[in-house]
Amino acid sequence: MKRLLTLTSALVALVSSKAALAEYGLNMTQGITEVSKDIYDLHMMVFWVCVVIGAVVFGAMFYSIIAHRKSTGHKAAHFHESTMVEFIWTGVPILILIAMAIPASKTLIDIEVLDKADMTIKVTGHQWKWQYDYPVEGISFISNLAQSSKDAMDDRAKGSSEKREALDAQGDTYLLSVDNHLVVPVDTTIRFLITSNDVIHNWWVPAFAVKQDANPGFINDAWAKPTVIGTYRGQCAELCGKEHGFMPIVVDVVSKADYAAWVAEQQGAAAAAAEAATQQWSEDDLMALGETLYNTNCAGCHMTDGSGGYGPAIKGSSLANGDAVGHLDIVINGKNGMPSFKMLGDSDLAAVITYERRAFGNTGSVVQPSDVTSAR
Amino acid sequence: MSYTAAHDDHHGPEKGLLRWVKTTNHKDIGSLYMWFAFTMLLIGGAFAMGIRAELLQPGLQLMDPQFFNQLTTMHGLIMVFGAIMPAFVGLGNWLIPMMVGAPDMALPRMNNWSFWILPFAGGILLSTFFMEGGAPAFGWTFYAPLSTTFAPDSTDFFIFAVHLLGFSSIMGAINIIATVLNMRAPEMRLMDMPLFVWTWLITSFLLIGAMPVLAGAVTMMLTDRNFGTAFFDAAGGGDPVMFQHIFWFFGHPEVYIMILPAFGVVSHIIPTFARKPLFGYSSMVYATASIAFLSYIVWAHHMFLTGMPVAGELYFMYATMLIAVPTGVKVFNWVATMWKGSMTFEAPMLWALSFVFLFTIGGFSGLMLGIAPADIQYHDTYFVVAHFHYVLVTGALWSIIAATFYWLPKWCGKMYNEKLAKVHFWWAMISVNVLFFPQHFLGLAGMPRRIPDYSLQFADFNFISSIGAFSFGLSFIMLTYIVVDCIRNGKPAAARPWESAKGLEWTLGSPAEYHSFNTPPSRAVILEESQHS
Numbered sequence: 063m064k065r066l067l068t069l070t071s072a073l074v075a076l077v078s079s080k081a082a083l084a085e086y087g088l089n090m091t092q093g094i095t096e097v098s099k100d101i102y103d104l105h106m107m108v109f110w111v112c113v114v115i116g117a118v119v120f121g122a123m124f125y126s127i128i129a130h131r132k133s134t135g136h137k138a139a140h141f142h143e144s145t146m147v148e149f150i151w152t153g154v155p156i157l158i159l160i161a162m163a164i165p166a167s168k169t170l171i172d173i174e175v176l177d178k179a180d181m182t183i184k185v186t187g188h189q190w191k192w193q194y195d196y197p198v199e200g201i202s203f204i205s206n207l208a209q210s211s212k213d214a215m216d217d218r219a220k221g222s223s224e225k226r227e228a229l230d231a232q233g234d235t236y237l238l239s240v241d242n243h244l245v246v247p248v249d250t251t252i253r254f255l256i257t258s259n260d261v262i263h264n265w266w267v268p269a270f271a272v273k274q275d276a277n278p279g280f281i282n283d284a285w286a287k288p289t290v291i292g293t294y295r296g297q298c299a300e301l302c303g304k305e306h307g308f309m310p311i312v313v314d315v316v317s318k319a320d321y322a323a324w325v326a327e328q329q330g331a332a333a334a335a336a337e338a339a340t341q342q343w344s345e346d347d348l349m350a351l352g353e354t355l356y357n358t359n360c361a362g363c364h365m366t367d368g369s370g371g372y373g374p375a376i377k378g379s380s381l382a383n384g385d386a387v388g389h390l391d392i393v394i395n396g397k398n399g400m401p402s403f404k405m406l407g408d409s410d411l412a413a414v415i416t417y418e419r420r421a422f423g424n425t426g427s428v429v430q431p432s433d434v435t436s437a438r
Numbered sequence: 439m440s441y442t443a444a445h446d447d448h449h450g451p452e453k454g455l456l457r458w459v460k461t462t463n464h465k466d467i468g469s470l471y472m473w474f475a476f477t478m479l480l481i482g483g484a485f486a487m488g489i490r491a492e493l494l495q496p497g498l499q500l501m502d503p504q505f506f507n508q509l510t511t512m513h514g515l516i517m518v519f520g521a522i523m524p525a526f527v528g529l530g531n532w533l534i535p536m537m538v539g540a541p542d543m544a545l546p547r548m549n550n551w552s553f554w555i556l557p558f559a560g561g562i563l564l565s566t567f568f569m570e571g572g573a574p575a576f577g578w579t580f581y582a583p584l585s586t587t588f589a590p591d592s593t594d595f596f597i598f599a600v601h602l603l604g605f606s607s608i609m610g611a612i613n614i615i616a617t618v619l620n621m622r623a624p625e626m627r628l629m630d631m632p633l634f635v636w637t638w639l640i641t642s643f644l645l646i647g648a649m650p651v652l653a654g655a656v657t658m659m660l661t662d663r664n665f666g667t668a669f670f671d672a673a674g675g676g677d678p679v680m681f682q683h684i685f686w687f688f689g690h691p692e693v694y695i696m697i698l699p700a701f702g703v704v705s706h707i708i709p710t711f712a713r714k715p716l717f718g719y720s721s722m723v724y725a726t727a728s729i730a731f732l733s734y735i736v737w738a739h740h741m742f743l744t745g746m747p748v749a750g751e752l753y754f755m756y757a758t759m760l761i762a763v764p765t766g767v768k769v770f771n772w773v774a775t776m777w778k779g780s781m782t783f784e785a786p787m788l789w790a791l792s793f794v795f796l797f798t799i800g801g802f803s804g805l806m807l808g809i810a811p812a813d814i815q816y817h818d819t820y821f822v823v824a825h826f827h828y829v830l831v832t833g834a835l836w837s838i839i840a841a842t843f844y845w846l847p848k849w850c851g852k853m854y855n856e857k858l859a860k861v862h863f864w865w866a867m868i869s870v871n872v873l874f875f876p877q878h879f880l881g882l883a884g885m886p887r888r889i890p891d892y893s894l895q896f897a898d899f900n901f902i903s904s905i906g907a908f909s910f911g912l913s914f915i916m917l918t919y920i921v922v923d924c925i926r927n928g929k930p931a932a933a934r935p936w937e938s939a940k941g942l943e944w945t946l947g948s949p950a951e952y953h954s955f956n957t958p959p960s961r962a963v964i965l966e967e968s969q970h971s
Binding site for chain 1: 496497498502503504507571575576577581583584587588671672673677678679712713714715716717718719720721743744745747748751752755756759760762763766767769770771773774775776777778779780781782783791794795798799802805806809810811812814815817818819879880882883884886887888889890891892893894895896899970
């Protein structure tokens with residue numbers, strides 16, 4: 063009933079106000095880059111050309127349907143050929159197409175040709191997460207679907223009304239939230255180098271009008287110069303397997319000062335992580351970090367309780383209870399449906415593998431970051 | 439010729455079920471194709487219902503994402519290879535010999551074979567659902583390496599099924615070319631042929647050109663998966679983007695394989711019910727040939743985002759836009775055929791008019807998609823889903839339904855229930871738009887295709903779309919009833935049940951005799967029945 067009310071009000075809103083049209087997402091976003099605005103203009107131009115042609119063609123068609131019907135006694139004419147008419151309706155569309163092709167070509171060349179970028183970010187698609195590297199700044203991190211979205215998705219399936227409200231509360235950010243946001247400075251020309259580690263993904267941020275395939279073994283590039291500070295969301299736009307719908311993109315466009323502060327903070331954290339990887343960790347620390355990482359990276363297929371689902375059970379598995387070498391190999395390098403997790407840091411891998419070997423009643427050995435380093 | 443006539447008297451169809459297994463008769467085989475296609479349409483439609491049921495509300499309610507991907511994949515494959523293509527081959531089998539004044543198809547035994555491969559290919563494809571790891575889940579476009587290194591074991595069965603479907607299509611195409619070129623009544627010139635025959639002849643050449651390319655693509659997949667080659671694996675020196683080039687070199691002609699015969703069907707129905715000859719017969723033929731030619735040189739417009747150089751993108755954008763010209767000519771010709779006609783609106787005409795209207799909407803979104811910069815925002819969103827369903831459902835499928843109502847009296851000698859057919863038309867017409875029109879908005883608002891769950895701003899239009907889908911799905915129960923009711927209880931139909939229908943098929947009885955023309959029609963009859971008289 064509530065859904066029905068929403069639907070009715072949506073329909074009412076659709077016909078009643080232009081503001082509501084925007085709210086219900088009827089049209090392409092204008093975006094926050096010059097290119098995205100050009101694309102929007104192009105889209106609207108072609109749309110209106112289609113509307114005008116449609117009005118003429120359908121107008122003639124419906125006039126004919128109404129006026130030239132047998133029931134009103136209309137007698138059929140017998141003309142059936144005119145070279146002149148055919149000539150006109152071949153020629154006029156060609157002229158219209160040329161008129162559309164000129165701005166389209168100009169925009170396309172703007173998009174594809176970039177002389178100089180202020181900074182570069184490498185984007186790597188993984189099944190099913192994004193990795194961002196800032197090669198100059200030395201920053202690298204993984205961006206996963208936020209735990210809140212995962213919880214809401216599962217809870218929704220269980221159908222309890224309070225949990226349903228929890229999902230509704232997430233609103234427009236449901237499935238469009240990640241744990242680590244990509245952060246970029248405003249008014250800066252950013253070159254994105256886009257590639258993949260496994261299958262083809264596609265990195266799409268509608269507000270930037272950047273959508274580029276991430277091909278394994280090849281690097282594509284795209285660029286954007288965001289002009290408005292804010293948070294922008296996108297999604298993978300190429301079917302990449304089971305969790306294709308669950309690898310969103312969130313970009314924070316921040317002021318240049320905030321960006322500098324963020325870079326310093328990230329660099330500090332990276333140094334601390336590198337230091338930690340050389341240390342001997344306690345089992346409790348490994349287990350605590352491992353549980354978080356397991357739920358982010360592994361539970362989608364192996365389930366939170368390790369009972370297995372799309373992937374095999376970890377609970378009681380011979381791999382998790384046996385020698386650590388085989389376990390390290392499969393997590394680092396992947397096998398068949400199991401993706402490689404070599405992009406995780408040594409401490410993270412040690413933690414998640416230890417968790418798999420010691421949780422769910424498993425009795426495998428503890429794995430230290432140094433074991434991961436030597437297994438790579 | 440009197441020998442043949444006497445011969446016919448004691449050689450009707452064989453009795454019992456074996457008739458359908460052993461038959462070499464174009465009408466029997468045409469019916470087999472049509473019923474097979476209809477069965478597959480219902481199966482593929484059931485998959486679509488599953489997809490729309492999951493998408494009815496946000497959250498994962500009914501299935502896990504992997505099964506959702508299996509459904510989208512199999513929905514596409516079954517609809518393209520199991521429903522639309524066989525339905526057109528069925529129409530071609532039934533109609534082409536009658537339209538060109540021939541007794542049967544040129545290669546009747548091969549005709550039997552090309553049909554009977556299909557149930558096995560379809561069966562193999564569907565059986566993958568029950569295999570370990572499930573059915574193929576990489577989309578009907580099966581991009582490598584998701585379909586090679588990362589695919590379930592059942593993919594090899596999928597490859598085999600695609601090979602079989604390809605054999606069947608190529609044999610069907612050879613048969614139609616041989617029939618049109620060799621079995622045509624001696625007095626019928628090429629430019630006397632009805633447009634359905636023309637469009638199918640051109641489609642046959644597209645099939646012969648495109649299907650072997652698909653066979654090549656899946657064979658490379660097979661060796662990549664099983665024999666250590668690396669055609670599509672960058673780690674071995676291959677290129678995953680090459681897969682897409684090969685696939686779309688097949689795939690783009692393929693979409694015209696599914697729409698050119700539809701153009702033919704509509705070019706028969708509109709003149710009949712407008713009581714006026716088809717406008718611009720020869721320009722229709724040239725436009726069809728132009729579309730077929732262009733279809734081979736635009737394939738990479740499906741790949742604007744793969745990282746093509748800008749010169750390539752510009753070329754494919756221009757070539758793609760060019761397709762709007764001959765397609766536009768066709769639409770203008772249909773409207774000019776209606777203009778100053780004396781129209782009535784029996785079911786076939788309703789479907790044909792609705793085809794012109796809705797297919798043109800699909801054409802407009804196609805033009806928008808062809809604009810390469812804008813395609814950045816449209817690509818792989820629901821805007822694309824809306825576009826190709828407007829051209830394939832309200833285009834190709836619409837024409838098949840139109841053709842069924844138009845020629846059903848000829849096929850079974852009985853008339854369908856006009857009142858029910860009109861109710862069914864409006865039901866399908868409204869629900870299909872409720873189903874697909876909101877998907878334009880979803881795509882523009884940023885919803886990617888092939889996702890089992892979505893953010894809440896997409897919830898309302900998905901809900902509307904799903905309601906439309908269930909309603910549209912139910913309309914096929916009514917279609918089944920109307921057709922079965924016609925075959926069983928319909929009133930006897932006249933040889934020419936539509937007063938101003940033209941075409942040699944109407945000079946035969948209703949139902950048409952088991953062997954169509956034992957003596958070829960005369961020049962006078964051919965001219966009398968031609969579309970440009």
